[in-house]
Amino acid sequence: MSTGSGPTPPSPDKIPRTERGRKTLRKLLDAAALEFGERGFHDASITGITRRAGVALGTFYTYFDSKDEVFHALVRDLSGLVRDAARHALEGEHDAIGTERAALAAFLAFAREHKEIYRIIDEAEFVDPASFRSHYETTALRIHERLQRGAQSGELRADVSEAHAWAIMGMNVFLGLRYAVWSEDLEPDEIAGIASDLLDRGLASR
Numbered sequence: 001m002s003t004g005s006g007p008t009p010p011s012p013d014k015i016p017r018t019e020r021g022r023k024t025l026r027k028l029l030d031a032a033a034l035e036f037g038e039r040g041f042h043d044a045s046i047t048g049i050t051r052r053a054g055v056a057l058g059t060f061y062t063y064f065d066s067k068d069e070v071f072h073a074l075v076r077d078l079s080g081l082v083r084d085a086a087r088h089a090l091e092g093e094h095d096a097i098g099t100e101r102a103a104l105a106a107f108l109a110f111a112r113e114h115k116e117i118y119r120i121i122d123e124a125e126f127v128d129p130a131s132f133r134s135h136y137e138t139t140a141l142r143i144h145e146r147l148q149r150g151a152q153s154g155e156l157r158a159d160v161s162e163a164h165a166w167a168i169m170g171m172n173v174f175l176g177l178r179y180a181v182w183s184e185d186l187e188p189d190e191i192a193g194i195a196s197d198l199l200d201r202g203l204a205s206r
Contacts, residue, residue, distance in 0.1 A: 031051075
């Protein structure tokens with residue numbers, strides 16, 4: 001995985017102070033993503049994570065106290081990486097509809113590289129409900145803020161709402177499931193173009 005905005009461990013006393021420590025934490029989170037993604041939360045193990053990361057078992061406890069704790073950190077980390085992928089894609093000039101198109105294409109590309117995100121986020125609903133809800137609420141909030149900017153500029157209809165943001169997020173999630181996890185038979189830009197055409201017809205200011 002990319003380093004994104006950087007992982008955040010669950011407690012202040014475990015924040016790595018050195019670059020080496022930050023790299024080790026990154027390796028543990030990447031290994032946890034593979035372990036949980038392949039085996040699921042209940043069958044995954046701390047030894048499986050450390051083996052994948054290539055570190056000693058004791059190293060794990062320098063950063064996390066339990067399997068639950070690393071899972072919690074992983075959900076937050078994945079959510080941050082999705083956010084950063086969209087942020088990088090939106091650098092430069094985009095109109096309101098083009099912004100959503102670029103954000104979706106970036107998400108689809110990210111999901112193709114990290115298919116395990118779907119299983120991990122889905123399991124979070126039961127293993128870590130607070131992080132599950134936060135992931136979707138913060139994602140919807142970012143979309144809503146973008147839509148509001150489009151409405152303020154006159155590009156989008158004036159009545160765009162939070163519900164519109166959740167509808168767009170739902171579309172994006174299931175497009176990712178179909179065209180990033182289950183198959184890759186259409187390119188991300190093509191899928192994003194189809195979705196943005198729907199948005200243009202439904203949200204653009206007339």
